Amino acid sequence: MTRPFDELTKALGQQVLVRLKGDRIVRGTLASFDVHLNIILENAEELTNNEEQSVKEKYPKIMVRGDNIIFIAL
Amino acid sequence: MTRPFDELTKALGQQVLVRLKGDRIVRGTLASFDVHLNIILENAEELTNNEEQSVKEKYPKIMVRGDNIIFIAL
Amino acid sequence: MTRPFDELTKALGQQVLVRLKGDRIVRGTLASFDVHLNIILENAEELTNNEEQSVKEKYPKIMVRGDNIIFIAL
Amino acid sequence: MTRPFDELTKALGQQVLVRLKGDRIVRGTLASFDVHLNIILENAEELTNNEEQSVKEKYPKIMVRGDNIIFIAL
Amino acid sequence: MTRPFDELTKALGQQVLVRLKGDRIVRGTLASFDVHLNIILENAEELTNNEEQSVKEKYPKIMVRGDNIIFIAL
Amino acid sequence: MTRPFDELTKALGQQVLVRLKGDRIVRGTLASFDVHLNIILENAEELTNNEEQSVKEKYPKIMVRGDNIIFIAL
Amino acid sequence: MTRPFDELTKALGQQVLVRLKGDRIVRGTLASFDVHLNIILENAEELTNNEEQSVKEKYPKIMVRGDNIIFIAL
Numbered sequence: 105m106t107r108p109f110d111e112l113t114k115a116l117g118q119q120v121l122v123r124l125k126g127d128r129i130v131r132g133t134l135a136s137f138d139v140h141l142n143i144i145l146e147n148a149e150e151l152t153n154n155e156e157q158s159v160k161e162k163y164p165k166i167m168v169r170g171d172n173i174i175f176i177a178l
Numbered sequence: 179m180t181r182p183f184d185e186l187t188k189a190l191g192q193q194v195l196v197r198l199k200g201d202r203i204v205r206g207t208l209a210s211f212d213v214h215l216n217i218i219l220e221n222a223e224e225l226t227n228n229e230e231q232s233v234k235e236k237y238p239k240i241m242v243r244g245d246n247i248i249f250i251a252l
Numbered sequence: 253m254t255r256p257f258d259e260l261t262k263a264l265g266q267q268v269l270v271r272l273k274g275d276r277i278v279r280g281t282l283a284s285f286d287v288h289l290n291i292i293l294e295n296a297e298e299l300t301n302n303e304e305q306s307v308k309e310k311y312p313k314i315m316v317r318g319d320n321i322i323f324i325a326l
Numbered sequence: 327m328t329r330p331f332d333e334l335t336k337a338l339g340q341q342v343l344v345r346l347k348g349d350r351i352v353r354g355t356l357a358s359f360d361v362h363l364n365i366i367l368e369n370a371e372e373l374t375n376n377e378e379q380s381v382k383e384k385y386p387k388i389m390v391r392g393d394n395i396i397f398i399a400l
Numbered sequence: 401m402t403r404p405f406d407e408l409t410k411a412l413g414q415q416v417l418v419r420l421k422g423d424r425i426v427r428g429t430l431a432s433f434d435v436h437l438n439i440i441l442e443n444a445e446e447l448t449n450n451e452e453q454s455v456k457e458k459y460p461k462i463m464v465r466g467d468n469i470i471f472i473a474l
Numbered sequence: 475m476t477r478p479f480d481e482l483t484k485a486l487g488q489q490v491l492v493r494l495k496g497d498r499i500v501r502g503t504l505a506s507f508d509v510h511l512n513i514i515l516e517n518a519e520e521l522t523n524n525e526e527q528s529v530k531e532k533y534p535k536i537m538v539r540g541d542n543i544i545f546i547a548l
Numbered sequence: 549m550t551r552p553f554d555e556l557t558k559a560l561g562q563q564v565l566v567r568l569k570g571d572r573i574v575r576g577t578l579a580s581f582d583v584h585l586n587i588i589l590e591n592a593e594e595l596t597n598n599e600e601q602s603v604k605e606k607y608p609k610i611m612v613r614g615d616n617i618i619f620i621a622l
Contacts, residue, residue: 105190105210106209106210107210107211107212108210108211108212108216108217108218108241109212109216110210111209111210111218111239111241112241116549124618125200125246126569126618128618130619135550135555136549136550136551136552136554136555137551137552138551138552138553141216141243142552142553142585143552144552144555148621163621164621164622165555165621165622166619166620166621166622167552167555167556167619167620167622168618168619169585169614169617169618169619170243171245171615172569172618172619173243174198174200174202174242174243174246175204175240175241175242175243175246176240176241177222177237177238177239177240178238178239178240178241179261179264179284180283180284181284181285181286182284182285182286182290182291182292182315183286183290184284185283185284185292185313185315186315199274199320215290215317244317245317245319247317248272248274248276248316248317248320249278249314249315249316249317249320250314250315251296251311251312251313251314252311252312252313252314252315253335253338253358254357254358255358255359255360256358256359256360256364256365256366256389257360257364258358259357259358259366259387259389260389269385273348273394289364289391318391319391319393321391322346322348322350322390322391322394323352323388323389323390323391323394324388324389325370325385325386325387325388326385326386326387326388326389327409327412327432328431328432329432329433329434330432330433330434330438330439330440330463331434331438332432333431333432333440333461333463334463343459347422347468363438363465392465393465393467395465396420396422396424396464396465396468397426397462397463397464397465397468398462398463399444399459399460399461399462400460400461400462400463401483401486401506402505402506403506403507403508404506404507404508404512404513404514404537405508405512406506407505407506407514407535407537408537421496421542437512437539466539467541469539470494470496470498470538470539470542471500471536471537471538471539471542472536472537473518473533473534473535473536474534474535474536474537475557475560475580476579476580477580477581477582478580478581478582478586478587478588478611479582479586480580481579481580481588481609481611482611495570495616511586511613540613541615543613544568544570544572544612544613544616545574545610545611545612545613545616546610546611547592547607547608547609547610548608548609548610548611
């Protein structure tokens with residue numbers, strides 16, 4: 105059996121959508137991650153938490169602390 | 179005695195429903211998991227949190243961080 | 253002195269009621285557990301959180317993540 | 327110096343009142359405990375969270391997960 | 401440099417005021433503590449959370465679980 | 475590179491302002507700290523959480539449990 | 549693959565924006581960090597949590613406890 109982190113490795117360099125606790129959504133290119141699920145997203149966008157999910161803010165690079173993550177859409 | 183994670187192993191490749199903290203429900207095919215209960219769901223659907231549980235959003239593949247999980251219906 | 257987990261071992265195969273954080277109640281046959289208090293309940297029922305505690309939903313088998321548990325009535 | 331857990335050992339077999347997070351109060355005979363402060367209460371009663379503290383529900387035996395406990399009145 | 405726990409050792413046998421998460425205040429004689437900051441208070445009083453801080457409830461001895469503590473006034 | 479705790483060592487004996495979860499602010503002389511960020515403040519003052527930050531309460535010495543701290547202004 | 553903390557090392561001496569739980573935003577020069585993501589910010593500013601993000605408070609140096617961090621914009 106592969107493990108969940110193997111899927112993250114496959115997703116490196118690809119765009120992912122990350123749903124965070126506190127009704128936040130960020131999207132960006134997955135540049136790296138570690139065992140705590142801390143991740144680096146490049147060309148990151150914070151999206152509004154509604155049906156349109158329009159771009160609220162842009163960041164060239166963010167580090168998201170793993171414990172805020174609900175799920176990552178790969 | 180078998181252990182709870184043995185039941186997850188048996189459920190690999192099957193559809194499971196996952197109730198998350200914060201009134202979220204996701205459903206999908208259990209593709210993998212690890213000791214932290216991080217899981218990969220394929221053909222994942224986020225459901226509305228009401229009696230109908232209709233599909234709100236679809237994702238080809240998501241990684242759910244284990245600490246958000248309340249229970250997994252196997 | 254016996255330890256709390258010894259009581260869980262004795263309760264294997266018996267019906268237990270589990271009160272969860274977030275005002276949830278589930279009931280079912282205790283099939284297995286581990287050191288994190290992750291548990292498998294068979295013929296599980298989610299109950300309404302009022303005096304009647306009527307059945308809200310039924311699941312053949314659920315794995316409850318231990319950190320959601322307030323108490324288990326044995 | 328004695329340690330807090332020594333006081334729990336002395337209280338074995340005696341009635342204790344346990345205040346839980348989320349405004350819950352349970353009372354019962356302390357039958358066992360472990361290092362995580364998981365405890366078994368026998369002849370347990372859940373009390374209403376008001377001045378009267380009347381009995382709301384009775385359970386022959388409950389296992390309380392330690393991380394829910396605010397304090398135990400010995 | 402002394403360490404914070406050294407101050408607790410000095411306060412053994414003295415009255416301390418403990419502010420807890422969830423707007424609770426307890427006061428009592430510090431009888432013992434451990435590395436998790438679990439503490440035993442003797443002749444404990446729960447105080448109202450207002451300017452008067454009048455006594456709401458009395459307990460001969462309580463064990464407070466360390467993770468509820470915001471600060472201890474020594 | 476120096477590490478964050480090196481800055482705490484430099485601040486020993488100086489007045490610091492500590493912002494806590496739950497909208498609390500305390501100020502005092504940093505007397506000691508440990509690896510969990512438990513700290514001792516001497517001549518501590520709890521401040522109101524508004525623009526004036528006036529003194530609400532005074533304590534000769536308090537031990538703040540590290541996990542309540544958002545940031546320490548050095 | 550580089551790891552998320554490598555990006556923090558590259559950002560030392562540069563201005564970063566840190567979004568904290570509880571709707572707080574701080575900005576400052578990243579002076580140091582440790583494995584818990586505790587960070588030191590110099591010339592730190594707390595910003596209002598609205599579109600303008602105007603400066604609410606200034607601090608010469610703050611230590612932010614890592615577990616409050618949602619993300620760091622590098």
